[in-house]
Amino acid sequence: MTTRLILDCDTGSDDAIAIFAAVTHPDLDLVAVTTVNGNVALEHTTENTLRALDHVGAGVPVYPGAARPFVRPDFPIPRDILNEGSEFQQALLDLPAARSTVEKQNAVRFLIDTYLDDANADVTLVAVGPLTNVALALATEPSLAQRIPRLVLMGGAAFVNGNVSVAAEFNVWVDPEAAEAVLSAGIREVVIVPLDATHSAPLTSVDCDAFDALGTPAATASASLIRHRLTHGQDGPEGSPVHDPMCVAYLARPDLFTESVEAYVSVETTGSRTLGQLLVDTRPWRTEGSNATVALRADHGVYRDFLHTAFE
DSSP: OOEEEEEEEOOSHHHHHHHHHHHHOTTEEEEEEEEOSSSSOHHHHHHHHHHHHHHTTOOOOEEEOOSSOSSSSSOSSOHHHHTTTOOSSOSSOSSOOOOSOOOSSOHHHHHHHHHHSGGGTTOEEEEOSOSHHHHHHHHHOGGGGGTOOOEEEEOOOSSSOOSSSSSBOHHHHHOHHHHHHHHTSOOSOEEEEOHHHHTTSOBOHHHHHHHHHHOOHHHHHHHHHHHHHHHHSTTOTTOBOOOTHHHHHHHHOTTSEEEEEEEEEEEOSSOTTTTTBEEEEOOTTOSSOOOEEEEEEEOHHHHHHHHHHHHO
């Protein structure tokens, strides 16, 4: 059966690949995209989203969302200081300027209206950026927690180091209060894809060659974006974790994750050294029940095959 999804994202390079895959994979139906401040500013995440959709000829509606974190006025360290001197995150993707335009309704209102409609009881919410939009929707309409059938999110580092601090992964660190609010809201099924999983199945130049050989717009653009990550990322030229499409891949290939745990997951919102840390409590004597499934390892072959199927 085809899985319907909404993609909530802060479109940089890996978000764009997730958009391509969500549009082109035969087992997925992308209902809408909502954008949020994150990798780059909201105006750029929105423009990049439109560029990605236009590139593959997809008439999917785009709803702009939050331009700042849920509680904080800015990132814990402002973006221009955090990314100073880095070529990894570019404000605009190297794709033609968008021809399509955004919807008038904002992302938060769209999420509320969508999930209050019984016709959308099967729509998975995939969040691959900071969780600001989702937290705002839940704060505005708390009953939404019982209406969202499944949330799959990219964020956190469970048992490995973070990528923005020793403790924290970027998406959760950007808006830790939003992440904590979402994880404590009581959504019935939450699947978390942290750095543990994404770093276990990096994509390589060989994968890029295979995508280039397909020759489709999604394939060649993805190969180019991955090569940029290989050149300018923190992990070197041998392989790069391409985080966000893994959440989309899981919807079509539930065999993607080879190891996962059920846990009570929360977020550190006050620590001076641990702000944004994802706390994954698997202790059998804990008092709280599990609120999420946390993926720990992924199969590179399954991931590559998912993308190949989407892009061919």
